[in-house]
Amino acid sequence: MIRQLFICVVALLTSEVVVAQLSMNEYVLSVMEHSQSLAIARSQSSGAEADLRVAQRDFLPRLDLSSDVGYEFRNQSPQRQYDWGVRTTLSQPIFSGGRVRSSAKRAEMDYQVMLSRQESEGLAVRYDAEVAYWRLSRAETYLRAIEEYYAIVQTLSEVALHRFEEGYTSKSDLLQVESRLSDAEYQLSLAEQQWMVALHGFNVLRGSDPSLRVLLDESILDTMYMPRRESVMEVMANHPDYVAKVAQRESARWNVGVVRSNYLPNIGAEAYARWQPNTPNIKGAGTRLNGGLLLTLNTPIFHFGQRREAVRSARSAESVAELGIEQVADDIVLNESDGWTNLILTQQRVEATNRNLRIAQENLDISTYSYREGRSTILDVLQAQISWLQIYQNAISAHYDYAIAISAYRYVVADDIELR
DSSP, X not given: OHHHHHHHHHHHXXXXXXXXXXXXXXXXXXXXXXOHHHHHHHHHHHHHHHHHHHHHGGGSXXXXXXXXXXXXXXOOSSSOSEEEEEEEEEEEEEEOTTHHHHHHHHHHHHHHHHHHHHHHHHHHHHHHXXXXXXXXXXXXXXXXXXXXXXXXXXXXXXXXXXXXXXXXXXXHHHHHHHHHHHHHHHHHHHHXXXXXXXXXXXXXXXXXXXXXXXXXXXXXXXXXXXXXXXXXXXXXXXXXXXXXXXXXXXXXXXXXXXXXXXXSOEEEEEEEXXXXXXXXXXXXXXXXXXXXXXXXXXXXXXXTTHHHHHHHHHHHHHHHHHHHHHHHHHHHHHHXXXXXXXXXXXXXXXXXXXXXXXXXXXXXXXXXXXXXTTSSOHHHHHHHHHHHHHHXXXXXXXXXXXXXXXXXXXXXXXXXXXXX
16 A cells, blocks of 8 residues: 555656646747736737727728607697607718728728737747746756755865864864855855745746746756847848837828818718608508618818818827837847847857866866865865856856847847747
């Protein structure tokens, strides 16, 4: 019975590890599925699409049904005190000063704006997810480094204690090592706290239990290749922020036509049918069905300059949208240049710290061996340990910065990924 229980527990733990094991792409997808901001962007796009369909329906005929019932309290005539009628109307706009077409085009551009903003929000969510993934990887790597550092100091403490008991070293050396071991315990506690905080952020971002342990498939220490630099003009043409600004300008341009159409003639055609009692409305008179055609014309004449001011206001919004395009273009050029420079320099730091780490590791091994053989002092070993730890920390920071730089550059150039 105990053996079966043990097997079940091991199976459950193993399955949990398998389920919790995540690659970068899997984590990004889970974050995007849980993201409220991306869900809001999708809802806004859906609403803009519905507004577009509403505007496009204005080209089509319209069928309405209306009815009325009246009752007269004091009726001195032989007619009935009540009256009623049912009217069916089929109307079709013929000319509205371009309002229908301009409204439909404006709605189409507004829909394009919402789609671009949705894509931009997807890029931002993906970037946040990648940062959270690499932050957890950095915390795990740093925790392992501190654990290794603690093990190194602990081993040195055992060696120093043995040499002290044998009379080969002084009490001062032993106290220095014990002090270093206490500091290593403190560093280990801080590293565990940082790892837990990173784990909480990692899990909450995808809607999971904050304390759920995961196994990352990818690490900041893995080999990462420099992405290809993108053409700024191609990036600008396809970047969702730039596309959104262009669509905003077109929407403002079509809005000028909508505003102007409010002060132009409107022509429409209408066919109607009405069912109502015969006149006079007396008992036994029966009902009648009648119909007809109408051609309507509505022409604004004078509004004290209201049209001129309304159009000027609409054109002002168009000018603001035009300036917004230029501003976004400048931002894209600047961000792409900064992002590529950051990539180059962080890659150089990665290569430099990797070389330094190999040297520091060799120096630590030699210093530790020499101390065991009595050929170096405890200060030499402690200094080698500090140097190794600092260079290890620099290497972790460099690898993390490089991973973030790659994600940031992909975000800046709107690297293609399925976001919808």
